[in-house]
Amino acid sequence: MYNTHHSLYSYLTSMPIFRVLISILCVTLLFTTQASHALAPNPGAVCDSNFAQGSLTSSDYTNLVNSNDYVNIAGDSSGAIPLQIKMTISEKNGPPTRGSFAVATVGNDSAFQLFRNFPSVDSVTSVDLEFRNRVTERPIFLTNVALSAFDIDYALNNRNAFDDYVLFSGVTASGDTINGSYQSLQAAGSNIRPFPDTRPNTPGLGLYTLNTNTATECPGTNLDVDCQGSVQFSEPVSSVKIRYSNANYRTSYRNPTNQQIFFRVDNYCYVPQYIFSGIVFNDAGGIIDAEADANKDNLTTGVYANRPNYFNGVFNPPQESGISGSTVRLANCANTGTTYPTQSVLKTGAPTGAYQISIPKTTLGSNTNLCLVESRTGNTYPIRTTSDSRNIGFSATTYNYPNNNFGRVVAANRALVLKKSQYINDCPATLNYASINDAPTPLTGFSTAMIEGIAPGRCIAYKITATNRANIKIDNFIMKDVLQKKGTGGALVTSVLANPALATADYITGGGANSSPAIGENGTVRTKNLVLEPRSKRNFYFNTKYGTSQ
Missing domain, CATH: 2.60.40 (Immunoglobulin-like)
Incomplete structure (x- = not known):
């Protein structure tokens, strides 16, 4: 919350200069003392041994604030978490009279700073984070996603009836919406608690400040534990919504004045996936199938003259395009009859002939001699221009293996x-x-x-x-x-x-x-x-x- 600064300024301007100086000194000491505090580690920021662990870097915060599209996340555990995030902001009973969305950095910690002058106590600002796999461009489900919010405070100013309420919700693989599970920081000195479900006008189990005699308004820019609330999602989620609104349990409705919170993405976990992709294509170099001539041996004139991309074993779009009907599987190179269980992660609308398969790191064990094997049934495009098996040159620290392409041509386009x-x-x-x-x-x-x-x-x-x-x-x-x-x-x-x-x-x-x-x-x-x-x-x-x- 932000309204403290305005009431403090009005009070100081009415005092004698000596009292003003003393007050400024006290306020300075107060802020210095509070600034010496620090955020507490989110207890939910943990990952099991088979998972890669990540969190947003300072550059990730900056890049997300400055973009309206998906952003490649640098906190990717050395490539093990191919994460992109798209961030959007929406308003209810708004827009705010004034507002901003920026990055605040305190010490070595960065957070999103959401500042709002809400037009009413019923106004809501929501920030949505959508997670996507940057390789497959499909939703990615992250485990143990943990977030923290700061400056969640209780208005001591009687002219302000806005008490911060922050709700974290996420979408699971089944499409259900779940709330983040409260992670207690009471032992570290936090005044933030989960909001009781019995309170009126609240959409779910969110975070608020205890209304006690010891409750204080939080300083303007801080990431201190006293006003920190943390959550963790108990199921993998592909998106998170941070909903900032009024707790709405006071009977009086007055001007909410200036409000703000900070929030961070503390943690996410992911079982590393190896992704293999490519396309099965017609390697005719632009010769359409109807022009193919099995007996044409003239290399200087006719359809086979000046065809540097014909039957070269390389996919050359836009002259060449994919063909349907093939199957590509992941196998042990030493015995290509041994196939590993994989999952297709090809996105909707992918080109004809494209394939993209994924396998968890935990499935491979110590087997690293991996080949991709292409096959097809029927008599279309019977002639290969590449080998049916490709050794992908596997490395345990490389997670993406693109451009494993397989070429074929019709019989009349034989070499x-x-x-x-x-x-x-x-x-x-x-x-x-x-x-x-x-x-x-x-x-x-x-x-x-x-x-x-x-x-x-x-x-x-x-x-x-x-x-x-x-x-x-x-x-x-x-x-x-x-x-x-x-x-x-x-x-x-x-x-x-x-x-x-x-x-x-x-x-x-x-x-x-x-x-x-x-x-x-x-x-x-x-x-x-x-x-x-x-x-x-x-x-x-x-x-x-x-x-x-x-």
Whole structure:
């Protein structure tokens, strides 16, 4: 309460100067003595061992006063409590004739200072604190939320019928509204008590000053225990309302004059949650699905030209967007069949394909080898552009793991395009593949046209062009081509490998289970395990003799 200063000033101006000086000295000593007092720790400001503990810092008080939106809270226990708070003020039977809302700091302690000149004894000011998870942007339920109010006093001035009444209420996970539980500070010298429910016109169990002969009005700016009342919420809450009004139990209704209280957020607890998020997206780099062409291998013209974001394993909005139908789960990397129980915390209106899952720190135990595994059913977007499993690089002190994205494309947007061309020749031992041009017919050069009427004993040279259209390399590329064999798959004759010898830089040779056939033998032509660089082409050649029988 604030009205003391006005009545004191009127009294001093009517006294002789000597008495004024003596009075000023006494008042100075009084305020010095009172200022030497300090706030008492809120008995409810405690957390269990599995919880992270936080309270508002001095910068948090300042930032909240100066903002009408959600504010990131610095008192976040080194990131373990991803808290945002939005503060709003509302009036009933107002607005106040004059008023302010500021931060007061006494010593090392900060508090919100709510000053009001209420127009009537029935006026009410409410301050709402809404708690939100700054990662998920959904309500966050804090445990053991504890607050204290100061300067809750009783009007000794008969011209003022306003006696401070402060009610703390909160909203639980079930949507119920509960009042803060009174935390006794009587042993520390507090005159504040819970307001009896039987008193008229009170909305709940709030705090007020005892009406006794020893009751005194509180000093103007202080955070002292004598006028301090503390509460703690017995259930987790996602918001708190601080309601400041008149106790309303006097029979006379007079001008309430100037009123003020201070309040602090002493404590909140939270079981740290690890949050993993990302999006499953169409990694087509802006190529719409209807334009996709599984056989298009031209990298300089057409739909696949100048596409730096196509099939690059990176989510590139706005060209690329999410796709629905996938499931992402948290698993042990050593055995991805082992899935941890998680909770989806994806907010309403999130983009298609987005996911966000949360797991309490207490669930993990000592298991820290964590992977996110993406899967889907059906045949849409069957080709991955990223691995199905991502090791998230877990650290016990890192709580947010964003941008764990998984890319997919439709079948026609696959990265690898293989084109097989053929050229009829007379089996020269020194056939120079590089000198053979592409042609419309296999009689004059490498061609994709069909061969008709080839004479037995001639040779067919093959050029297989592997085009990597993607912007990432293709690892573990192995090209295999099975030579035809009479009686297999309707073949009428058997083909064998012919000179020139296979290039040892490309092919597996020399015998063995995976070796390509030797000259004059039938079998499977097989390359080594190769890498196709991004946006590149590579040609593979071999010659076969057609029409022999075995």
